[in-house]
Amino acid sequence: MSLDLDDTAVTTVTTRIGSEQRYTLADVEAGLDSLQSDEQRWRGSWRRAAGSVLLPVAVLVLLVVVWQLSVWIAQPRPDIVPSPLAVAQSFGDLWSSGRLQQAVLTSLERGVFGFLIAVAVGTPIGLLLSEVPLLRRAVGPLISGLQVLPSVAWVPAAILWFGLSDATAYFVVLMGATPSIVNGLLSGVDQVPPQLRRVGKVLGASRWQQATLVVMPAALPGYLGGLKQGWAFSWRSLMAAEIITTGGTMGFGLGTLLDQSRQLADLPGVIVTIVGILVIGIVVELLVFAPIERRLARARGLARGEAR
Template sequence: MAPDVRTKNDATDQESSRPEARPELSRQISGLDALELGGETRRNPAARAWSAVWPMASAVAIALLAWQVVVWSGWKPSYVLPGPADTLPELGRQVTTGSFWGAVGLTMQRAVLGFAVSVLVGTVVGALVTQSSVLRRAVGSLITGLQTMPSIAWFPLAILLFQLSEQAILFVVVLGAAPSIANGLIAGVDYTPPILLRAGKVMGLRGLNLYRHLVLPASLPSFVAGLKQGWAFAWRSLMAGELLVVISSHTSLGVLLSQAREFSQTDAMISYMIVILVIGIVMDRLFGLVDDAIRTRWGLAGD
């Protein structure tokens, strides 16, 4: 009978040790689970929206105030440097015209095409360089040199090769952006932990499969940083190109900006500059969202 009693007592102890039988222990485990899963107190959606908007709104307010203070100082006449009260209404008038949105559409079309070609060229070049030590020694420093070269320096050659055409602008945009994208991929591959490479080879990954399933995902944060920098160079190169390469019957933001300068329409000129700045900020924010998503997926997001 003794073994049966002990067996019964053991079963009773096991039953009482289960979390379901001890409410306090169950609550503690639930709390630990919530902590592990990144649980946090959900904020009011309005509060979350306000926390995201107020820093940018404050920066805009400070910039407008500084601008107005410079105008009030009398440093330049109002027809040379108009204040926000003169420029913002002109900006509002411009965004209601079809010609303005046609110019924005053409500029963005050029930007997207140039950036897409840059991504293709930069990715291929970066991948080849990371896989070949000979290519790395041959063109590694050249890629960095191209990245540091001012884009505007390419335009005399571009105009000589392609005349005043879309190809001239595309040529300079690609040369401005592709090196940054290639360097981002190269840096990401170089900083891939060797232990990951050994683990991948142990699991049977070789050649293209190793690159596709391990190296590229591991280098993704650095590659996204290269894409972000590449977009910045592409956008700057495009704006310089639209100011220098004026194609008849092709009205873009750069053309509108140049025309406003020639006709001394300073309020319109500053309006176009604000639009160019806003587009750059929006694109930077989009790349920031991609970066945040990667950091969150990798468990690197802050509180």
């Protein structure tokens, strides 16, 4: 049996084969991850997650062991260098009395609420300064100066204005976090390619639409960095305010617990409170900002280690 193909059929087949080859190459180029099995990808993700958790835990355990060995060998005064066992006992006492939980919840409520206020205030200011160059040149140095100013310097003025109340803590948090959020947003806007603004202008976007729909999404990495730094300043400012502004209608926060432990010369209690402040900062970083950073990097094709 013979097979006769005219020129049209040969051309059609060749075109289909060529397009099929092009499609296959593009598919291979865009989907190299499909060569890995689901089990391999799961193992790789599990190893990365385990490594990111086990390494810090191992370092922490090593530090505690060295600490305990130094106490056994040097035998310092317990009121100057307490042992890990004494600190653990103090943690148990604070936990059983409920004072530690109360302090953590009070400080977290203040810190989160104050930080959200700072975001609501700093974001519009940053957008306004980014869109009005003259205003930025006039106010920008002041914002940078406020970021350098230690937030604890606002505590005496806040006490005179608001008394020993929660408003003092919120004001100090606001003044500590807002400059970092504004400068972070401005830094992100400075890295936006000018072509994006031109495209928005060609498409008929107004100045406000360009700022919110074009510039703001492109400036997200810098803005997120400003938010992270703003949260760090918020948490530090809050602790300073709580340590100084004790009494009145101020609630019982971690700063208050830290100051009370100092007054009682309870060094294990001081260490427990310091560790609690540190742990909360780490938990917020791992559970809030780190997932947002990974999602943003993955959306922009910048995630590292995804193919490994």
